[in-house]
Structures are given as C-alpha cells and as structure tokens.
Amino acid sequence: MPQxxxxxxxxxEALDAIRAESDxxxxxxxxxxxxxxSELSMQSQLRSGAIAFTLTSASSLQTLAPLAGIPxxxxxxxxxxxxxxxLDGGPLSERIRGALSKFGLRAFRVVDNGxxxxxxxxxxxxxxxxxxxLKIRVPPSPLLTSLFRALGAAPTTINLAETYAALQTRVADGMENSLPxxxxxxVxxxxxxxxxxxxxxxxxWILAHGRTWDALPDEARTLIGRHFDAAVERQRQAFVQMNTQGEARLRAKGLVVTSPDRAPFRAALERAGYYAEWKSRFGAEAWHALERYTGPLGV
Known part of the structure; x- marks a missing residue:
C-alpha cells in the first residue's frame, strides 16, 4: 500500500511498538x-520464505487460493x-484461512480496503x-476481471504502483478502488x-510465512499477534473515517461525482451469468457459508 x-x-505503529516492547x-x-x-511477486517471495510477512489483497490472493476472493x-x-x-470468525473465515494454510501461509485478521x-x-x-x-484497471483478480467483463468493460491488470502513469497516458481509461x-x-x-x-x-490479509512463524518463540508470536490485532482495529476505524470524508475531499480536488442506481448493475451481472459462474467455481458449501451472512445471492 502507499505510504x-x-x-x-x-x-x-505496530512494528514500532513490537520493537520497543521486545527491547x-x-x-x-x-x-x-x-x-x-508487485503483489503476486511478494506472495511468491512470502511462500519461499524470502520475506517473513506481507500485506496483500484478498482480490489478488484469489490467483493463489481461489476461495480468498469470495468476500x-x-x-x-x-x-x-x-x-x-x-471474516473475524465462523465458517467462511475458517474456510479462507484453511485454503491459505495449504500454501504454507498463516493468516492474521484482515485489514479494510473498502x-x-x-x-x-x-x-x-x-x-x-x-x-x-472502457479499459478499467483492476488488480490481478479473476473475480474483478469477471465482474467488469460481465458489465461490458475491458478490464486490464496493472500493478498499483504503475496505475497513475497508465491513467495519465491513457493506457487505461479508468480504475476501480476505494476512496482512500x-x-x-x-489518480x-x-x-x-x-x-x-x-x-x-x-x-x-496480513500473512506470515508459516515455517518462519512457527519457528518463533511462543512469547514472540503472542507479542506480534497482539500488536497486529490492535493495528487492524485502529486501521478499520481510521479507514471508515477516511472513507466517510473521502467523497467531499475528492470533490474539492475536482472530481465530478455520480451516484448511479446499483440495482441495474447487479441485474446486469445476474443476466450475464456472473453469480451462477462463481457459485460453480467456489462450490456449493463455500457459497452456503457466504450466504449465511449475505442472504441469497443472485442465482
């Protein structure tokens, strides 16, 4: 993520606290x-143990563990x-964490990206x-690529750090992301x-290389986990505050804001077979675990 x-x-803040508390x-x-x-490169580095931790989007993790993209x-x-x-507990969270553990990854709590x-x-x-x-920049996510293709756009995967230049030079016509x-x-x-x-x-997701994590002393894992959990709580609160104020700030920076009716977008996805496709790909059991929290979804 950007600075x-x-x-x-x-x-x-969490890493400073961990360093201080552990002397x-x-x-x-x-x-x-x-x-x-890139995210995919860092996921590869994490799996090999070249880096010990990473923060990576659920959308891009879908290319490694498909179920990670279901939220x-x-x-x-x-x-x-x-x-x-x-996501903080229950059958859907357990399924996602289990899918990541098969690749040697230890998942902590998930940070909000909106x-x-x-x-x-x-x-x-x-x-x-x-x-x-429209050529819309998306992360390396099959779910988002499928979504925009079903809506008639031309999704294109571009590394986040390269997106500004791609939009400036019209390599892409737009991007999709959260306000923060x-x-x-x-952009x-x-x-x-x-x-x-x-x-x-x-x-x-905050992820650890499983073998590196398991090799740490118990007190170290406890200390790191406690501060990671606290960081997630602070981040979620800060993100909501930024998001609440974000539209006004972006208007002030010159963006023209529209609020389209979302129902036709969902209806278009249903007609395109988007929900039927992903129910088949995620599987009936995972879909049922999701619908415990969302209610029935478009199929």
Whole structure:
C-alpha cells in the first residue's frame, strides 16, 4: 500500500511498538508502496520464505487460493456488520484461512480496503452502458476481471504502483478502488469522474510465512499477534473515517461525482451469468457459508 494508506500507517505503529516492547529483539522492517515488487511477486517471495510477512489483497490472493476472493463477490455485503462477522470468525473465515494454510501461509485478521468505486477520465459512469468498452484497471483478480467483463468493460491488470502513469497516458481509461486508495494514489490528478458504484469490497490479509512463524518463540508470536490485532482495529476505524470524508475531499480536488442506481448493475451481472459462474467455481458449501451472512445471492 502507499505510504499514506491507513494500512501502512497503522502497521508502522505496530512494528514500532513490537520493537520497543521486545527491547529491540524483534525488528520487522516494512517496505510500503510496492518497494519489494508487485503483489503476486511478494506472495511468491512470502511462500519461499524470502520475506517473513506481507500485506496483500484478498482480490489478488484469489490467483493463489481461489476461495480468498469470495468476500469480494459483487454486491454481496451491504455494509460492514455482516462483513466483519463473516471474516473475524465462523465458517467462511475458517474456510479462507484453511485454503491459505495449504500454501504454507498463516493468516492474521484482515485489514479494510473498502467498498470499491470507479474513477474515469473519458466519461462519467451513470449507468451500466457507460462502462461499455472502457479499459478499467483492476488488480490481478479473476473475480474483478469477471465482474467488469460481465458489465461490458475491458478490464486490464496493472500493478498499483504503475496505475497513475497508465491513467495519465491513457493506457487505461479508468480504475476501480476505494476512496482512500483513490486519494492515496493521487489518480484524481489525471481523472475527471468518480462513480459511487460500490460494486465490490476488498480487504488486505496480513500473512506470515508459516515455517518462519512457527519457528518463533511462543512469547514472540503472542507479542506480534497482539500488536497486529490492535493495528487492524485502529486501521478499520481510521479507514471508515477516511472513507466517510473521502467523497467531499475528492470533490474539492475536482472530481465530478455520480451516484448511479446499483440495482441495474447487479441485474446486469445476474443476466450475464456472473453469480451462477462463481457459485460453480467456489462450490456449493463455500457459497452456503457466504450466504449465511449475505442472504441469497443472485442465482
């Protein structure tokens, strides 16, 4: 994440506290803003043990462990109450953590990266048809790629650190992300329109290399885990505050904001077979675990 993102700032505080409380015996260095490579590269580095921890999006983790992407299903969660209930414990959380553990990864609590909207430069998005043919930057997520393809757009995967230049040079016509991420990446400088589509939620899992984690003394794991948990709580609160104020700040920076009716977007996805496809791909049991928190979903 960029330096200004609340996930970064809250983790910096946690790592400082871990270093201080352990009298310097535990020193974890954080490299923000894709300094160690793309998300997929860092996931590979984590699995090999080249890095001990990473913060990576649920959407991009889907390429490794498909079930990790299920909370980002389009228009699944109406708000945070059922979302956190699903991810902080219970059958859906257990399934996701189990899927990650098969790749040697130890998952901590998930950090908020928000409900996602669309920002564009070519034209405003006020209806489904306005997305037709637009090249929309997405993370390396099959779920988001499928979503925008079903809505008639042309999704393209671009590393987050390269997105500003891609939008500036019109390699892409727009991007989709949360308001704090749109602010942190400063893409409002090279885009004109913000559409509050709220099409998907994405979070960031704090992950550890399993063997590195298991080799630590019990007291070290307890200390790190406690401060990571506290960082997640602070981050979620800070993110909600940033998100609440984000639209006004982005308007002040010159973005023209639209609030399209979301029902036609969900209906278009149903007609395109989006929900039927993903129920088949995730499996009936995982789908049922999701619907315990969301209610019936589009199939």
């Amino acid at each position: 200004a993102h609340p996930a970064t700032t809250c983790l910096v 310097g015996r535990i020193a974890i260095t954080l490299y923000p803003d894709s300094q160690l490579g 980002g299903l389009a228009y699944a969660f109406p708000d945070y109450v059922p979302l956190w209930a699903a 409900f996602r909207d669309v920002v564009t430069g070519a034209r405003p998005v006020e209806a489904v048809g306005d997305l037709q043919g 991420q749109i602010e942190a990446t400063r 409002y400088e090279v885009q004109k329109y913000l559409a509050r589509t709220g099409h998907s939620w994405d979070g960031l």
